[in-house]
Each structure stands twice: as structure tokens, then as C-alpha cells.
Amino acid sequence: MSDQETELKLLRDQIDSIDQQIHALLNDRARCAQSVAEVKERYQGDREAVFYRPEREAQVLRRVMQRNDGPLADHEVARLFREIMSVCLALEKPMHVAFLGPEGTFTQQAASKHFGHSAHCIPFSTNDEVFREVESGGAHYGVVPIESSSEGVVTHTLDLFKRFNLKICGEVELRIHHHVLRAAEEGLDNITRIYLPQQTLSQCRSWLDTHFLSAERILVSSNAEAARMAIQHGAEAVAIASDLVADLYQLNIVARNIDDQSDNSTRYLIIGDQEVGESGHDKTSILVTVPDKAGALYELLQHFHQHKISLTGIETRPASPESPHSVFYIDFEGHAANQHIQNVLQELQSDTVELKLLGSYPVAVL
Amino acid sequence: MSDQETELKLLRDQIDSIDQQIHALLNDRARCAQSVAEVKERYQGDREAVFYRPEREAQVLRRVMQRNDGPLADHEVARLFREIMSVCLALEKPMHVAFLGPEGTFTQQAASKHFGHSAHCIPFSTNDEVFREVESGGAHYGVVPIESSSEGVVTHTLDLFKRFNLKICGEVELRIHHHVLRAAEEGLDNITRIYLPQQTLSQCRSWLDTHFLSAERILVSSNAEAARMAIQHGAEAVAIASDLVADLYQLNIVARNIDDQSDNSTRYLIIGDQEVGESGHDKTSILVTVPDKAGALYELLQHFHQHKISLTGIETRPASPESPHSVFYIDFEGHAANQHIQNVLQELQSDTVELKLLGSYPVAVL
Secondary structure (H helix, E strand, O other): OOHHHHHHHHHHHHHHHHHHHHHHHHHHHHHHHHHHHHHHHHHHOOOOOOOOOHHHHHHHHHHHHHHOOOOOOHHHHHHHHHHHHHHHHHHHOOOEEEEEOOOOOHHHHHHHHHHOOOOEEEEEOOHHHHHHHHHOOOOOEEEEEOEEOOOOOOEEHHHHHHHOOOEEEEEEEOOOOOEEEEOOOOOOOOOOEEEEOHHHHHHHHHHHHHHOOOOEEEEOOOHHHHHHHHHHOOOOEEEEEOHHHHHHHOOEEEEOOOOOOOOOOOEEEEEEOOOOOOOOOEEEEEEEEEEOOOOHHHHHHHHHHHOOOOEEEEEEEOOOOOOOEEEEEEEEEOOOOOHHHHHHHHHHHHHOOEEEEEEEEEOOOO | OOHHHHHHHHHHHHHHHHHHHHHHHHHHHHHHHHHHHHHHHHHHOOOOOOOOOHHHHHHHHHHHHHHOOOOOOHHHHHHHHHHHHHHHHHHHOOOEEEEEOOOOOHHHHHHHHHHOOOOEEEEEOOHHHHHHHHHOOOOOEEEEEOEEOOOOOOEEHHHHHHHOOOEEEEEEEOOOOOEEEEOOOOOOOOOOEEEEOHHHHHHHHHHHHHHOOOOEEEEOOOHHHHHHHHHHOOOOEEEEEOHHHHHHHOOEEEEOOOOOOOOOOOEEEEEEOOOOOOOOOEEEEEEEEEEOOOOHHHHHHHHHHHOOOOEEEEEEEOOOOOOOEEEEEEEEEOOOOOHHHHHHHHHHHHHOOEEEEEEEEEOOOO
């Protein structure tokens, strides 16, 4: 054997021995997960035991990321642990997850990111159907974008919580940022052709309307395809795509993050019929109906301010046309099981016509 | 704490301790992989070091499956190790993989199955472009179906090896089997409506033509959607979908494995410019051109028979119309580095106008 071969053999033997240890531990872990399931079933009586615990998974992943000291990147190890948990869970009870299809969309990516690749993910054509499938028990959980333009009109996912008796059990964030990529030139001058897929167009339409209303928009099948077309079609062509694509095709990024601010489609909700326990870093979502009078929103927000609770999102939702009320969707930090949050919710109740708790759930880890 | 909580806490502490050990080992493994890369670069001189070794990955996965004694299923642990290797490799050199798109197709599934989710997979619209991207060095590897009807005409992937100087570096199998699913009834009588997506239609067309030429075929967006439509549309409707879908929707399987035998689109090739070493269980693919005379094929096959080499596939390929030759694509067991196989290849050479070795590569593990 050459010196190189000897060195490599030594290292490979070491890897093989590490793999054996990992392998044994993976099966040990699976056995523990089986025991957890047995304990739950033993004590559960008639009710169906809850095997999937979003707060517990979030805690495990946060711990993984905190203690990680490399060389593997935090998010890569966390991704591996997500898969490990997914496999262990599937052993007990294969998870059925409904998502807003078709297959190959970002929502499917979000579902796999959250549940791992051992979950069975089933596409549905509307948010409505996803909710119905989860409510009827056909799927354990659903994954829906907060806002979706794929159905023609923008159906606000949040409005569905009025019709379905489901909870938010988690959130997923996909970090998709779109940039303007250009092959030959720098800057935004003399651009006549823009290559992009349909989905990207709907995510960046306002920005493009503002900056390039007269440039021709050519729809292609993927962001990678857009980059290739921009390269082929020379100096006046650009592609709209992500960092990854810019990197792969070595294109200049001439404008960054052109995604329309109003479009939150990179955030997805996990819906289910389960109340999720505290994970230590949680978020709560509520839907409140208040009398339509001056200062109503201000009064509402004062409660949060007084209790030093951070709002993470607020949106006005249309009430029915004849209604004298306003509806707000509010996200804030903290868990509804926490006394501090309960106090605020109680105060809010006195100011509102209706307060619906949509759920408390772990802040997205990955 | 209740008894249940005490028991669960004990088990969870155990899982946390196992996770810590797995985590440390994963980083140890990553460090070893880094050392392997360093050794390779040190000895490689000017040439670009080869970091990805398909034969080594196949060996690791086979060992994992052999030594696995549960409770995790063999293929699930192997999948986890695939991801672990993918993450370790990405640390050294992020792998770029071109595949026949669009995104969300089976070919993308095949690419992720083979390279894990840390590889960057980029869609291309034709097999031709995938080959060109790999030959030009834009991607390290390509993934193409053996046969694809997505381009309108059936472009035989194998014919591209005549034009591009690339090797087969591996194969991937996706086990997709289609069945006829029915909600209310058993048997194949009184079927008037068949729900299925376009891709499934092209995979099962002959069978459907033979058995249900007059039934209406309704194209839907996914196999899951087909199942839902079949349920809604009652006794005379069926869906064409997989076991998984039958299971999810609790439908009767009234005819099994209706995929057309001639369509091998569940097998995918990994193409690259690398010669792959022996893994211990390998396959070799060749393209041979023989004079177009009676008995030519028989003579060719005799060599394999005499040397007791198992053929795993053979196909006739069209030569150019004016050519007096026949072209055959042959797959057989064994690796071209093996003396036994070399002897046969030498014998074949004397009988053929041209013999092109497309590559020796590990038999699909998962």
C-alpha cells in the first residue's frame, strides 16, 4: 500500500468504527422512543395517545444547536436530528401530513423540513381541503402557507380558523429570498428581459412593477432555468432567483431581497387538533373581534405594552360586510399556559367581542 | 409528578444522553471526513481530488443494512446514514447535481435518495442539457431516468453516451408500483372513469389500453388527488396510485402492478466523468456495435454464458438508418477491474465493430 492508501485506510477504519457506534445508538434511541409510546398508551385509557410532541422536538433541536461546536454547521446537525426523530416516530406511528400541493412546491419543502422525510405527506389542492382533512382525522397535521396566491385569489389561511376547530401547533420558516441576477453587467440599467418562474413572479410582483414595468417577463420552469436563460440572452437579460442559484451560475446580484414585504409566503403554519405544551421559547396567535370604533386597536395593544409582551405580528382581517366589528390577527411572544400571558388574555377578553386562541407553539427552530 | 410523568422523564433523560453521544460522534465523523479530504489533496498534486466515492458509500450502506438488528428498519437506518454522509461531504465540497426536471419529479426524488439532502440539485429541462452540464464541469454529477416520456418523444438516455464522453457512476431505483384502487367495490367490472396524473398515464398506458380502452381517463394533479376523486365519484370510478395512497385512503386494490413492463422509468443513472472502483457488488454497462448478420447477438451472449456472467439487462438500440450494424446495450454483473470480466470484454472486442464501456458501478443499495 502507498503512504496515501495507508493513511486513508486508517481514517476509513476510524469512520467505520464511529458509524458502528452511531448505528447502535440510533437503535437504542428507537427502543427508548418505543418505551415512551408504551408508557403513554398504558396511562392514556380510552383516549388516543399523543405521540408527536412539537414542544419536545423543539427543545431537542434547540439543545442540539446550542451544544454544537462543529465542524458540522448547527443547522445541518439539527437537520440530521430532525430526521432521526422522524424515523423513530415513524416506527411507532407513521405520521400523515396534509399539505397545500401540488407536489414539489415550497409548502412540501416546509412539510419535510418540519416533519422529516419519514412522514407521509399528502398534497391537497386548496387550504380548505387541508383543514378539512385534518379536522376529519384523515391526516394528523396540515401544513399551509400563511398566505397563498396559488389558488388564483389570495385566500387568507387565518380566516379558515373561524370555520374549522383547529389549533396552530407550530410554524416553519423557509428562507427564500429573491434577487435580481445578471451575467454580463452590474447595476439595474438597460434591462429589457426578466426570466422567472410563475411562483417567483407572484412573490416579487410589486417590486418588479415599481422598477421594471416595461421589461418583458418570460415565465420559465424554475429559478435555475431563469439563470440559464439570462446567461444565454446576454446583457439586457436578468433572472430572478436565490443566493444558491447566483452562486451556482456565478451571476452578479444587482438587487437584493426584492420579495414583496406584504407576502409572507415563506412562513408556514402547522395545524392540528392538539394543544402544544411550553417549549421555553413560544409564540401565541389569537384572532380578536373588537367594536369598530376609534382607538379600539390602540386600546387592545396597550394591554400588551403594559405587560411588556412583544408583538411579533399583527394584521387586520375583514369582518363580514354588514358587521360593525373589526377583526385582528395577533402573534405575540409567550405561551398561553403562562400566568403572565393568561392575565393579558383575560384583560383582552373584557375589551373584545370575541377572542379566539388559535394556539401556542414553539418558535421555528431551523 | 405523576407515575406517568416520572417514567417519561426517565426515558427522556435517557434519549437526551443518547442524543449527546450521537451528536459528538457525528462531529467526530465530520472531522475524519475532513482529514480524508486533506490526505487526498496532499497527494493529488495538480489534479482535482475526488471527494465522492460511490463505491465507498455503497459499502458503508451495505454494512449498515447487514449489521442492523432493529428496531429501526434496514432501509430507514441506511437512509439516515446516507444523510450523515451527505452532510459530512458537503462540509468539504458542496456537491452540485444536475437532474432532469422540473422540480418535484421522481428524478429529483432519485437524486435526493442517492446524494442526500445536503447536495445542491439543479433541474434541467432535457437529458441532453443534463449531460452537457456534467461534461462542462458545471455539475459534478447528473441524474437521468433510463427512459423518459416527459420530453414528448421518448429520448433514450443511453444513446446520449455516444455523443458525450461520460461514465455511469451509479444507479438509483425508486420502487414505484401502480395499482388500480377502488372505493366501493371489488373486481374490475363496471369501471367507467379512471383518475390519474399524466406521469402515471405514461407509465401504465399499455395496461390501461388493454383492459380499459373505453373508460374515460381524467387527468388530475397527483395520485392522492386521483384517490380522492375516485372516492367522490362512486362505484364506477377508480384511481391509479401506489400502495401508500391505497393505505392512506383505505381503498381496495383491485389490480396490482399495472406498470408497463417496457417502461423502466423507475431506474435512474448517475452520470459523471469518474471511474468508480470496486464495491464488492457491482454492475457493468456496455454499448456494443456488431455486424448486422444472423446470429450476431447469440454469439455475443455466448461469451457471457461461457464465463458464467449474469446479464441483468439487454436492449437493442437503433443504429443510424444507413448503417449495416446493430447496437446493443448490455448490463451485467461484475466490475471491469476484475480479471474475469476483463477476459470477457477482450473476447467481445474481437466479435464487435465497437465496444464502449459505459462504466462499472455499485448495484443500487437502497
